Each structure stands twice: as C-alpha cells, then as structure tokens.
Amino acid sequence: MTPIRRRRRDDRRLLRALERWLPPSRIIRDPGECALYDTDGLTLHRAPPGGVLLLESADEVEEAVRCCVSHGVPFVPRGAGTGLSGGAIPLDHAWVLDLSRMDRVLEIDPLERTARIEPGVVNLDLDRAAAAQGLRYAPDPSSQRACTVGGNIAENSGGPHCFRHGMTTRHIESLEVVLPDGTRTILAAPSPGRADPRGLFVGSEGTLGIAVEATVALVARPEAVRTQLASFPSLAAACRAVSRVIAAGARPAALEILDRLTIKAVEASVFRAGYPLDAEAVLLVEAEGSAEEIEQETAVVQAACEAEAALAFETADDPVARERLWRGRKGAFGAMGRVARDLYVLDGVVPRTRLAEVIERITKVGERHDLVLSNVFHAGDGNLHPNLSFDARDPEQCARVLAAGDEILRICVEAGGTLSGEHGIGLEKRDHMHLVFDAGELATQERLRAAVDPAGLANPGKVIPGGRGCVEAGHRGPPGSGERTARRIEEVLG
Amino acid sequence: MIPGRELIARLTSRGPETTPFTPVGRGTRSGHLPSGVRALPLDSLSGVEDLDPQEMVCTALAGTSIDEVARAAAVHGLLLCPLLPEGIGGTLGGLYSSGIESPAAPQEGRLRDAVLGIEGWTGGGSPLRSGGRVVKNVTGYDLTRYLCGARGRLGVITRLHWRLRRDPERFQEVRAELPCLRLLDALKALRGAPDATALRVELVGDRVTLRALVEGGGPPVESRIGRIREALAQAQLRSEAQELPRAALPDFLRAELPDLGGGSALRRATVRQWAEAILLAGRSPSARGVLFPWIGLGALVPSTVASPPPELHSIDQWVREAWDPHGNLWTGEEAPR
Numbered sequence: 001m002t003p004i005r006r007r008r009r010d011d012r013r014l015l016r017a018l019e020r021w022l023p024p025s026r027i028i029r030d031p032g033e034c035a036l037y038d039t040d041g042l043t044l045h046r047a048p049p050g051g052v053l054l055l056e057s058a059d060e061v062e063e064a065v066r067c068c069v070s071h072g073v074p075f076v077p078r079g080a081g082t083g084l085s086g087g088a089i090p091l092d093h094a095w096v097l098d099l100s101r102m103d104r105v106l107e108i109d110p111l112e113r114t115a116r117i118e119p120g121v122v123n124l125d126l127d128r129a130a131a132a133q134g135l136r137y138a139p140d141p142s143s144q145r146a147c148t149v150g151g152n153i154a155e156n157s158g159g160p161h162c163f164r165h166g167m168t169t170r171h172i173e174s175l176e177v178v179l180p181d182g183t184r185t186i187l188a189a190p191s192p193g194r195a196d197p198r199g200l201f202v203g204s205e206g207t208l209g210i211a212v213e214a215t216v217a218l219v220a221r222p223e224a225v226r227t228q229l230a231s232f233p234s235l236a237a238a239c240r241a242v243s244r245v246i247a248a249g250a251r252p253a254a255l256e257i258l259d260r261l262t263i264k265a266v267e268a269s270v271f272r273a274g275y276p277l278d279a280e281a282v283l284l285v286e287a288e289g290s291a292e293e294i295e296q297e298t299a300v301v302q303a304a305c306e307a308e309a310a311l312a313f314e315t316a317d318d319p320v321a322r323e324r325l326w327r328g329r330k331g332a333f334g335a336m337g338r339v340a341r342d343l344y345v346l347d348g349v350v351p352r353t354r355l356a357e358v359i360e361r362i363t364k365v366g367e368r369h370d371l372v373l374s375n376v377f378h379a380g381d382g383n384l385h386p387n388l389s390f391d392a393r394d395p396e397q398c399a400r401v402l403a404a405g406d407e408i409l410r411i412c413v414e415a416g417g418t419l420s421g422e423h424g425i426g427l428e429k430r431d432h433m434h435l436v437f438d439a440g441e442l443a444t445q446e447r448l449r450a451a452v453d454p455a456g457l458a459n460p461g462k463v464i465p466g467g468r469g470c471v472e473a474g475h476r477g478p479p480g481s482g483e484r485t486a487r488r489i490e491e492v493l494g
Numbered sequence: 495m496i497p498g499r500e501l502i503a504r505l506t507s508r509g510p511e512t513t514p515f516t517p518v519g520r521g522t523r524s525g526h527l528p529s530g531v532r533a534l535p536l537d538s539l540s541g542v543e544d545l546d547p548q549e550m551v552c553t554a555l556a557g558t559s560i561d562e563v564a565r566a567a568a569v570h571g572l573l574l575c576p577l578l579p580e581g582i583g584g585t586l587g588g589l590y591s592s593g594i595e596s597p598a599a600p601q602e603g604r605l606r607d608a609v610l611g612i613e614g615w616t617g618g619g620s621p622l623r624s625g626g627r628v629v630k631n632v633t634g635y636d637l638t639r640y641l642c643g644a645r646g647r648l649g650v651i652t653r654l655h656w657r658l659r660r661d662p663e664r665f666q667e668v669r670a671e672l673p674c675l676r677l678l679d680a681l682k683a684l685r686g687a688p689d690a691t692a693l694r695v696e697l698v699g700d701r702v703t704l705r706a707l708v709e710g711g712g713p714p715v716e717s718r719i720g721r722i723r724e725a726l727a728q729a730q731l732r733s734e735a736q737e738l739p740r741a742a743l744p745d746f747l748r749a750e751l752p753d754l755g756g757g758s759a760l761r762r763a764t765v766r767q768w769a770e771a772i773l774l775a776g777r778s779p780s781a782r783g784v785l786f787p788w789i790g791l792g793a794l795v796p797s798t799v800a801s802p803p804p805e806l807h808s809i810d811q812w813v814r815e816a817w818d819p820h821g822n823l824w825t826g827e828e829a830p831r
Contacts, residue, residue, distance in 0.1 A: 113600075179809075187809075193644070194643065196644075208809075289688075290714060296713075351549050353548050381629050418633045422632060
C-alpha cells in the first residue's frame with residue numbers, strides 16, 4: 001500500500017499563487033485582522049488562521065481550494081462565524097475561506113417553491129425574500145439575523161420551527177459543492193438505487209467540501225399564526241405540559257421553554273417581552289394554520305397547561321404582540337450577556353419524555369461546579385440548551401465550565417439522547433464522540449472522511465476525534481486507496 | 495451491539511473468486527438477481543424491539559415485516575411515517591433501502607427524514623451506526639440519510655429507528671377534472687391554497703383529474719377543504735369534495751402505473767416540466783399518466799420527460815472503495831465482478 005503523502009505545506013507559495021488572481025484587498029494576512037477570525041460563537045477556544053480570503057464567487061472558492069490543496073495548506077469555510085461548536089475555528093493555522101460576500105438570492109420560484117442562493121445569504125434575508133412571494137424558509141436558528149444559510153447547511157441547523165418543519169437537511173433540494181480536492185460537482189436527488197449524497201453533505205461541517213450554491217425548498221406562509229405563552233410554577237411542570245400537548249395529537253410549529261434565570265435576564269434587557277417574573281418557567285407555543293385549526297390547537301394547549309397548574313396563559317395573534325413574545329426567546333442568548341461576560345451554549349438532545357428528569361440532573365451539575373446555569377430549549381424536540389455563564393478571562397472558571405459541559409453531555413447520552421441536536425460536533429464535542437460511537441464505528445466514519453478528503457485539508461480537527469492528518473487518514477484507508485487518492489490529487493493538480 | 499455479526503462474517507469471508515452479495519429482505523423489491531449475485535438474507539433478523547407511543551419512535555430489526563411494524567403501531571393509533579401506500583409488503587430494511595418517495599413529503603418529510611437512526615455493517619465488515627432514537631441528531635456524519643435508497647450497495651443495515659405519526663383515521667379528497675391544457679393554471683391556483691397532504695394528477699387522453707388529499711375531519715378540515723375548492727373556483731375550475739375510503743388510500747399514494755407498459759417508469763421533473771409533458775402527451779388519445787407534482791415524480795405514456803441515466807456519484811464510488819475494498823457487496827451493475 002502506498003501511503004498518501006500530504007503535499008509539503010508552503011504558505012508562502014500559496015500566498016504568491018493567490019495573489020495572481022485575488023486582489024490584495026481580499027487577502028488578509030495581518031495578525032491583528034486575522035485575529036477576528038480565530039474563533040466563532042464558541043469563544044472558549046481560539047486558533048489563529050494562516051490567512052483569510054474574502055471570496056465572492058463559486059469560481060473563486062474552487063480556485064482557492066485548488067490553491068490550498070496544491071500547497072498542502074488546510075482550509076476552513078466560514079459564513080457569519082455564529083456557529084456554537086467551533087466548526088469555523090481554524091485549527092492547524094488553516095486558511096479561512098470567508099463566504100459572507102456570496103450573499104445573493106439568485107432566484108425564487110413560487111411554483112416550484114424553491115430558492116436558488118449563494119451560501120453567504122443570511123438566513124433571515126432569505127426568509128424575507130421568500131415572504132415577498134408568500135413563502136418562507138422554515139429553519140430559523142436563534143442567530144437567524146446573522147447566520148448564513150451556507151453555515152446552516154454545514155451544521156444542519158435547526159431552530160424553534162424545526163419541530164414541525166424539520167431541520168435544514170429536509171429543505172435542501174440540491175447543492176453545488178467544491179469537494180476537498182477542488183473539483184466542483186452537483187449533489188441532487190439520487191437516481192433509484194443510489195445513495196443520497198445531499199444527506200451526507202448537509203451537516204458535514206466543511207469536512208467533505210464547501211457548498212457554493214444551494215437550491216432550497218420553501219414552504220407556504222401560514223394563513224394565520226398564534227403565539228401562546230404559559231407560565232409555570234416549576235420547570236418540570238412546563239416539560240410535562242409539552243408531553244401532554246404532543247400526546248393530545250396537537251402539531252404546533254414550535255414548543256419552547258425558558259427557565260426562571262433566563263426570564264429574569266430577558267426582562268432586564270432590551271429583549272424584554274413581558275414574561276412573568278414570578279414564574280419558574282415559561283412555555284412558548286406557536287400554532288399555524290387556518291383560524292379554525294388555530295382555535296382547535298389553542299384549546300389543546302391550554303388544557304395541557306391547565307392540567308399542569310399553569311400560572312397564566314396568554315395568546316397573541318397580531319404580529320406586533322407575537323413579535324414581542326418571540327423577542328424574549330430569540331434574544332435570550334444575548335440577554336444572558338447581562339449575567340456574565342461570556343456564555344457557553346450547550347446543545348444536547350434527550351427523549352422529550354425525560355426532559356424534566358434530565359433538567360433536574362443538569363441543574364445539580366451547575367450547582368456542584370458553582371456556575372450560573374440557565375436553560376432555553378426546544379422542548380418539543382427534546383433539544384436542550386443549557387447555558388453556562390462565565391468569564392473567559394478566568395482560566396479556573398473556564399476549566400469549571402468545560403468540566404460541567406462534559407458532565408451535561410454525558411447525562412444527555414445516558415438518558416438515551418445524543419451530543420448535538422443542531423449545533424454540530426465541531427471542535428467542541430469532537431472528543432465526546434466516543435460517548436456515542438465505539439472505536440470501530442468512528443473508524444468507519446473516518447474512512448468515509450478520508451475517502452472524500454484524502455489529503456485531510458478540509459477543516460482539519462473537526463467532527464472525528466484524531467482524524468486530522470492526511471497521512472494518518474491515508475494509513476487508515478483500505479488497500480488501494482492510497483494509489484487512488486494519489487492519482488486523484490495528481491489529476492486535480494494537473 | 496449491532497445485530498447481524500454472523501451474517502457479516504459470511505459476507506466478509508467471501509473468497510476473491512466468489513460472487514458478491516446483496517442484502518435481501520423478502521425479495522419484494524429486489525426483483526430477479528442477475529447470475530453471479532448472491533442474496534444475503536436478512537429475514538432472520540426480525541422483530542420489533544421497542545415501540546414508544548409517547549416518543550412516537552419504533553426500533554426494529556431490518557428483516558421485520560412492514561406489516562408487523564404497522565400492526566404494532568396501530569395498537570397505539572400510530573402509523574409509520576411518512577404516509578406510504580399500505581400493503582406494499584416487504585421488510586422495514588427493504589423499505590429503507592428502496593428510498594421510496596412519499597407523496598406527502600412536502601408536508602412531513604421524505605422517507606429518509608422519517609428514519610431517525612440506522613445500525614449495520616459496511617461491505618468490508620466494519621460497524622456502521624448513525625443517528626438514534628431522538629428526533630434531532632447531528633452527531634457525526636448523517637449516514638442515515640445518505641444510505642437511504644442505496645439498496646444495500648454501500649452497507650448492510652440491520653437495525654432501524656423509525657419515526658411514527660398519528661393516524662388521522664379519516665381521509666378526504668378534493669377532486670377536479672379539467673383539460674390538460676388547464677393543468678398549469680390549476681397547479682398555480684393550488685399553490686395559493688392551504689396545503690393538502692398530497693396532490694395526485696391522473697391523465698387519460700387529454701383530460702386530467704386532480705386529486706388533493708386532506709387528512710382528518712371536523713370544522714378545521716372542512717374549512718381547509720373549502721379554501722382549496724375556492725382557489726380552484728377562482729381559476730374557473732369546478733371541484734368536488736368526497737370521503738376517500740381507507741381501502742382506496744394505497745392506490746392514491748402509489749406512485750406507479752402497474753398497468754402501463756414500457757416507458758412508464760417513474761421519472762423526476764419539475765412542476766413546469768411535468769405540466770408541459772402532460773400537455774404534449776395529451777395530444778394522444780391513448781395517453782395515460784400519474785403524477786405527484788409537489789414531489790416531482792410521475793409516470794407518463796407517451797413520455798417526453800427524459801430521465802438522466804443512473805450515475806454513481808463520485809462520492810459514492812470513493813465511499814464504496816473505502817468501505818468495501820474487496821467488493822463484497824454487489825454494486826447494482828448487471829455484470830458483477
């Protein structure tokens with residue numbers, strides 16, 4: 001077997017190659033400017049990039065990847081840098097390929113209910129463009145005012161309305177991608193008897209390539225929407241109310257819970273939503289459909305909340321009142337900035353019938369580590385977001401935060417859940433993957449990664465523990481893959 | 495423990511001179527295997543291991559019959575998700591491997607979205623696991639969605655975690671007959687109406703019948719039906735609403751034309767392409783067709799919709815070489831190695 005040889009890394013030659021076709025203003029090498037790219041939404045970790053390229057077209061992305069491959073330089077795609085698992089942190093001095101300038105909505109087709117977009121389109125901008133045609137883009141992460149759809153594709157992002165409408169992957173019709181070897185290809189609905197490469201690519205966190213264009217599915221804007229807010233004397237009661245709503249056959253668009261600490265932080269911030277300060281938890285429920293459907297669903301939700309001794313129940317139909325109720329939920333992470341300088345937003349999933357029990361255990365973890373822990377979560381999906389407030393300048397606090405985060409993830413897995421529902425694995429949870437997968441299962445995933453990225457240059461150090469180097473990956477490959485890979489790299493490089 | 499280790503030992507102990515395997519459930523979808531391909535029967539891996547009506551999730555071995563799962567779910571008023579023709583037979587693993595499209599996909603996701611997790615083995619005998627029993631899961635590569643529809647050519651799936659849905663118990667349909675010339679107008683009108691669970695278009699000669707499926711009953715559903723009819727009326731199209739008997743549901747959902755001869759194979763096209771193809775086909779008095787426009791699938795005779803030849807994407811080729819370097823699993827080509 002011929003071991004795969006990674007091209008000797010040469011950043012200086014890469015720079016010279018890039019300068020031949022990219023204006024100097026779009027190549028960032030100054031350490032001060034590069035520092036802006038050394039982390040993303042996961043501020044617990046930082047790593048300086050080798051350089052940053054501000055790219056404006058699919059052709060440029062393709063050329064940039066080819067240049068990186070031919071000079072043995074790792075690369076990391078980046079949208080708005082809002083990711084919460086460190087997926088865009090440039091380990092190994094990777095070069096950052098900033099796609100935020102590729103922000104055009106190329107076409108909206110109301111009959112086909114699709115939009116063709118560049119990856120740097122901001123999630124909310126796409127939704128607004130769709131709204132002009134009576135449509136909407138359903139995935140709505142909390143960061144939707146800033147995050148890009150390309151980033152959502154990389155992470156398979158969710159959001160409150162994914163309870164009914166599904167995650168990003170459900171809304172991807174086709175993708176044009178630049179693979180880690182620099183080749184450009186289309187991933188579309190497969191022919192019968194073929195695997196669905198779209199399914200593999202979405203959520204691969206930039207390790208299997210970079211989406212340079214996407215055709216996404218849009219859904220009809222509902223005829224009417226009602227937001228309901230119920231407050232509870234305990235977090236457990238709010239969780240049980242969620243189970244009752246689902247058991248009663250209701251299909252709300254969103255089911256979200258905020259705990260007391262979050263309510264207090266929200267109400268003391270610019271995101272003030274009028275949440276009752278005497279409640280231990282509030283449940284936000286959104287009903288969509290016709291007026292009749294909404295009335296029917298409201299009755300179900302109200303009955304479920306009353307059965308759990310809800311303190312108050314409020315409904316909002318007009319857009320201003322609804323926006324007020326959602327402002328608190330969408331701004332919850334920002335509001336937590338009042339509690340401490342930094343916020344570590346965890347993302348675990350548990351069976352929703354075990355929410356109350358798991359939250360109780362998580363609360364004890366926060367207490368044991370003497371940390372401020374708040375909860376905002378997608379209750380309908382069992383997708384928890386325990387938030388730890390801390391000061392990243394204090395190494396001792398950081399250590400406690402990481403230890404608590406580790407315990408919380410273990411609790412989620414023990415309860416029959418998993419490490420991540422919508423933020424991805426990235427750097428944050430890479431070393432927790434063994435909680436879910438054994439060594440053989442991880443090796444299968446690593447072999448897949450090495451098959452698509454034999455040089456190991458696409459977002460190294462993410463997702464799979466230990467799967468960072470190309471030589472390492474190559475040695476794990478099957479017989480013959482070394483020659484094949486070497487051949488492919490040579491083909492790409494000409 | 496991932497089930498099926500003994501089967502996989504059989505697979506991986508295949509000598510270089512022997513023929514490759516292909517996993518087979520009850521053989522309902524595999525058709526006739528070409529000579530030189532051996533069946534790897536999964537029927538011994540059978541049984542519903544867990545069905546949680548509160549979480550609406552079911553775990554079953556791949557060789558479990560779909561009917562068995564459906565019966566277990568029905569006890570709790572639940573159905574397998576997404577809505578699929580009943581009585582399609584076969585096993586759960588076969589259903590997953592077929593990747594069959596649900597006409598209700600725009601409303602409740604594709605088949606691959608209903609499968610929450612898989613366990614199994616690569617052709618090289620390595621364990622393979624993805625997803626689990628929770629409804630949201632982005633832990634590791636999404637092999638669950640990737641391998642759905644691959645017919646066991648990249649791996650042998652032995653256990654599945656499947657999402658269930660509530661049984662609405664009642665189905666109704668809005669029906670409109672129109673000349674095929676008006677199909678595009680009707681489709682545009684329906685885009686502005688409340689979404690039906692599924693939309694089926696049937697072509698006979700130059701006439702089409704448009705059938706919108708609506709689930710459930712009661713005032714909210716009646717109001718929904720009323721607004722679908724109103725949208726059609728605004729396009730000067732007459733419609734009627736009627737109960738769809740449960741026994742007629744499988745035929746409604748079946749994206750097949752079993753009585754049509756050659757050229758009726760399912761094809762994929764956009765809504766516009768289908769409307770144009772039906773217009774062309776409708777010039778022939780013998781034209782027949784069935785179409786699910788919202789998922790872009792249909793069968794038409796005479797057909798003017800070209801399907802691209804099935805291609806193995808380069809990614810699949812690379813993955814197959816990495817996971818099954820000795821070619822233990824049949825690739826689906828007619829002349830195996």
